[in-house]
Amino acid sequence: MRRFLFLGSAFLTIFLLATLSYAQPKPVSGGSLTIAQGVEPPGLDPTTATSAAIPRVVYGNVLEGLVRIDRDGKIIPALAREYKISKDGKEYTFILKKGVKFHDGKPFDAEDVKFTFERLMDPKTNIPNIKYYRDIESVEVADSHTVKFKLKNINSMFLFNLARPDSIIINKQTADRLKTAPVGTGPFKLVEWVRGDRVILAKFEEYHQKGFPYLDKVTFKFIGDPSAQIASLKAGDVDVIGYDVSPENALLLEKDPKFKVLNGYTTTEVILSTNQTRKPFDDVRVRRAMVHAIDRSALIKGAMSGYGTPIGSHMDPGNPYYIDLTSAYPYNPTKAKQLLAEAGYPNGFEAVIKLPERFAYAKRSGEIITDMLSQVGIRLKIELTEWGQWIDRVFKNADFDLTVIGHSEPFDIDIYANPKYYFRYDNPKFQETLKKAEMEPDPKLRRDLYVALQKMITEDAVNGFLFVMPSLPTMKKEVMNWWKDYPMTAQDVMEVWIQK
Amino acid sequence: MITYLLKRTLILFLTLLLVSIAIFAVLMVIPGDPAQIILGIHATPETLRNLRHQMGLDRPVTIQYLHYMKNLALGDLGRSITYDVSITSLIISRLQVTIPLAILSLIFAVSISIPMGIYSSLHRNRLGDYGVMVFSQVGLAVPAFWAGILLILLFAVTLQWLPAGGFHAWQTDPIKALRSLLLPAFSLGFVRAAVLTRMTRSSMLEVLGEDYIRTARSKGLPKRRVVYKHAFRNAIIPVVTIVGLQAGDLLAGAIIIENVFHLPGVGRLVFEAIGQRDLPVIQGVILLIAVMIVVINFLIDVLYRYLDPRIRYK
Numbered sequence: 001m002r003r004f005l006f007l008g009s010a011f012l013t014i015f016l017l018a019t020l021s022y023a024q025p026k027p028v029s030g031g032s033l034t035i036a037q038g039v040e041p042p043g044l045d046p047t048t049a050t051s052a053a054i055p056r057v058v059y060g061n062v063l064e065g066l067v068r069i070d071r072d073g074k075i076i077p078a079l080a081r082e083y084k085i086s087k088d089g090k091e092y093t094f095i096l097k098k099g100v101k102f103h104d105g106k107p108f109d110a111e112d113v114k115f116t117f118e119r120l121m122d123p124k125t126n127i128p129n130i131k132y133y134r135d136i137e138s139v140e141v142a143d144s145h146t147v148k149f150k151l152k153n154i155n156s157m158f159l160f161n162l163a164r165p166d167s168i169i170i171n172k173q174t175a176d177r178l179k180t181a182p183v184g185t186g187p188f189k190l191v192e193w194v195r196g197d198r199v200i201l202a203k204f205e206e207y208h209q210k211g212f213p214y215l216d217k218v219t220f221k222f223i224g225d226p227s228a229q230i231a232s233l234k235a236g237d238v239d240v241i242g243y244d245v246s247p248e249n250a251l252l253l254e255k256d257p258k259f260k261v262l263n264g265y266t267t268t269e270v271i272l273s274t275n276q277t278r279k280p281f282d283d284v285r286v287r288r289a290m291v292h293a294i295d296r297s298a299l300i301k302g303a304m305s306g307y308g309t310p311i312g313s314h315m316d317p318g319n320p321y322y323i324d325l326t327s328a329y330p331y332n333p334t335k336a337k338q339l340l341a342e343a344g345y346p347n348g349f350e351a352v353i354k355l356p357e358r359f360a361y362a363k364r365s366g367e368i369i370t371d372m373l374s375q376v377g378i379r380l381k382i383e384l385t386e387w388g389q390w391i392d393r394v395f396k397n398a399d400f401d402l403t404v405i406g407h408s409e410p411f412d413i414d415i416y417a418n419p420k421y422y423f424r425y426d427n428p429k430f431q432e433t434l435k436k437a438e439m440e441p442d443p444k445l446r447r448d449l450y451v452a453l454q455k456m457i458t459e460d461a462v463n464g465f466l467f468v469m470p471s472l473p474t475m476k477k478e479v480m481n482w483w484k485d486y487p488m489t490a491q492d493v494m495e496v497w498i499q500k
Numbered sequence: 501m502i503t504y505l506l507k508r509t510l511i512l513f514l515t516l517l518l519v520s521i522a523i524f525a526v527l528m529v530i531p532g533d534p535a536q537i538i539l540g541i542h543a544t545p546e547t548l549r550n551l552r553h554q555m556g557l558d559r560p561v562t563i564q565y566l567h568y569m570k571n572l573a574l575g576d577l578g579r580s581i582t583y584d585v586s587i588t589s590l591i592i593s594r595l596q597v598t599i600p601l602a603i604l605s606l607i608f609a610v611s612i613s614i615p616m617g618i619y620s621s622l623h624r625n626r627l628g629d630y631g632v633m634v635f636s637q638v639g640l641a642v643p644a645f646w647a648g649i650l651l652i653l654l655f656a657v658t659l660q661w662l663p664a665g666g667f668h669a670w671q672t673d674p675i676k677a678l679r680s681l682l683l684p685a686f687s688l689g690f691v692r693a694a695v696l697t698r699m700t701r702s703s704m705l706e707v708l709g710e711d712y713i714r715t716a717r718s719k720g721l722p723k724r725r726v727v728y729k730h731a732f733r734n735a736i737i738p739v740v741t742i743v744g745l746q747a748g749d750l751l752a753g754a755i756i757i758e759n760v761f762h763l764p765g766v767g768r769l770v771f772e773a774i775g776q777r778d779l780p781v782i783q784g785v786i787l788l789i790a791v792m793i794v795v796i797n798f799l800i801d802v803l804y805r806y807l808d809p810r811i812r813y814k
Contacts, residue, residue: 043584050538198666223762227760237663388532
């Protein structure tokens with residue numbers, strides 16, 4: 001008996017060891033990968049247009065910055081080997097990697113960095129996010145592989161901004177091709193963009209990180225219709241759907257042994273945006289009442305098949321400064337009614353919720369919220385709005401009461417400091433604190449300030465903070481090492497490989 | 501015939517002029533600013549102003565229109581805002597998908613519907629006729645995109661005979677290109693076939709009841725000859741009218757089906773251009789549609805004359 005036990009445990013150990021080594025198989029080089037993407041990029045230049053479809057093709061694959069965001073949301077060096085920050089926090093010195101080449105063969109050096117940022121800072125370039133570079137006073141070339149950035153004032157977001165797709169390094173010779181045929185330093189070079197159909201990338205043999213990438217060829221296929229994406233995946237025409245798999249499809253594919261679904265975070269906070277200047281939403285009691293009336297977990301179940309993480313403020317859980325504020329206003333319809341009565345609306349009120357018709361998550365969430373709010377007497381009328389109209393009416397002219405929308409920009413709590421932003425939140429204390437936070441060199445104190453900022457907007461119940469969109473990349477089970485969380489807008493396939 | 505041709509050409513140009521004015525006016529009125537869509541929701545007013553200026557969107561509408569018409573007269577449709585390539589080349593490359601798709605779907609539609617229509621008219625109120633009618637009822641009720649999805653499920657996902665979508669260029673592999681058009685052409689053709697089958701059947705029934713058919717039969721002509729030579733040729737004229745109308749409708753169908761099968765055709769081009777407010781592309785494609793409809797109608801008129809020599813144009 002004892003011998004059997006011994007043998008049994010020996011087998012068990014061998015089995016466990018075997019599965020353990022099986023669980024971490026060695027990456028294999030070669031093969032090609034086809035990724036389905038819903039929206040085709042309007043041009044391939046991530047600096048002059050903000051469509052998320054652009055970085056999802058080129059960022060990290062074709063084009064790289066000085067630093068980048070890793071899988072855990074931390075800033076790590078990319079084209080810079082290392083960086084130093086001066087004591088006063090106003091000077092950043094980047095030591096660049098040597099032996100890096102652009103896809104056109106040109107060696108990468110400090111002049112390219114200088115050119116890149118001077119182009120971004122030039123108002124004639126018309127870049128939408130010029131605010132990221134507003135604090136740069138000068139970019140100096142110290143030697144061929146050292147660059148010094150002098151800032152006008154301390155900006156704690158500076159490094160993070162350099163890790164955004166807007167800050168990719170290009171060279172002067174090919175800058176005018178950025179929109180149609182970008183030349184970068186990334187692990188893949190652009191082969192062809194068949195407009196309306198696909199972008200083809202091929203392995204860049206002279207890539208500066210030895211051993212990478214694993215794949216020989218990557219194709220981004222633009223398939224707008226979600227059910228056509230799923231059909232293509234099932235038919236074997238595509239290998240991965242990186243973004244925007246609908247929750248109910250994820251649920252089905254998760255059960256299919258041929259596929260796997262990764263359930264991680266994105267940086268998209270879905271919120272019930274509330275126009276602070278319209279009655280009765282200018283009253284904080286009304287806004288708090290609305291949050292009390294929304295059952296987030298039921299909402300996530302109903303609208304997202306249970307995928308997605310509830311949030312209590314405008315920050316995603318992948319952010320290093322995130323704190324969980326979901327318990328600030330627990331689901332409590334009685335409390336909500338009481339608050340409404342206090343605000344002078346014992347019988348509730350009527351309002352319009354404009355839902356962007358293009359986004360299923362927004363439509364469904366809006367419908368469920370309409371139902372939940374009706375339980376406490378708030379009667380919403382749903383208006384489905386075409387996207388171009390939504391941008392014009394809701395976003396530009398703040399012509400709305402309520403809307404549901406996902407804010408995908410990473411680390412965008414600063415939108416609450418802009419009183420002209422469409423939900424029109426104007427709180428001088430918030431604006432001051434944000435300024436302080438952005439200028440605070442000490443990481444601990446900075447964290448405290450960002451925590452205070454999150455609490456402030458929760459306290460004011462500016463918007464209904466609902467959930468963070470799940471990432472849900474869905475793929476054939478042979479596709480390995482895909483990013484589970486999306487802390488930055490990208491589909492970085494450098495480390496992805498295919499199991500034979 | 502020559503005066504007729506001249507008249508048609510004049511009508512073509514007048515139609516195009518009206519279409520161009522209408523489309524310009526509509527695009528000016530609907531909300532949504534192309535510069536805003538490019539720069540996204542965080543752009544500063546200053547950057548927006550600069551880009552609008554660069555794109556010429558800050559000029560008065562009439563000036564924009566005249567400028568556009570001037571270029572159009574020189575054969576220049578302008579450049580796409582999103583793709584940054586000339587619209588003429590963009591449309592030509594997309595027509596390589598849409599025109600074969602349209603032709604193929606018409607072939608499917610005609611080759612299914614005419615024999616079925618004739619068959620059911622000859623077997624009126626019998627089992628075969630009911631079968632055909634059920635088929636056409638289903639075809640009328642099923643929208644093309646849904647038929648497309650079902651076809652993908654059967655032929656691409658389950659049987660894996662044909663691709664689920666996408667397109668291979670004719671230049672690299674014509675067989676693959678044809679294969680990728682089969683399912684979308686069939687789903688478009690299926691719906692059209694339903695209409696045409698009913699049309700052929702009723703038109704045939706009408707003609708078969710005419711006196712001259714009875715005369716032909718009673719003088720001993722074989723049934724086959726009566727059906728094809730006497731009845732069918734007369735019955736086909738209303739069917740050809742419908743085919744012509746459907747051909748004009750091709751692009752509308754293509755918008756949906758090209759999205760379901762993610763084919764890079766003209767339909768998908770205009771669909772995406774609307775989302776991106778790529779105004780020059782929208783204008784270009786709509787003008788093209790207008791030209792196509794006028795030209796197809798003209799061809800149909802010529803065809804009438806061939807089918808029925810009694811028809812004359814003055």
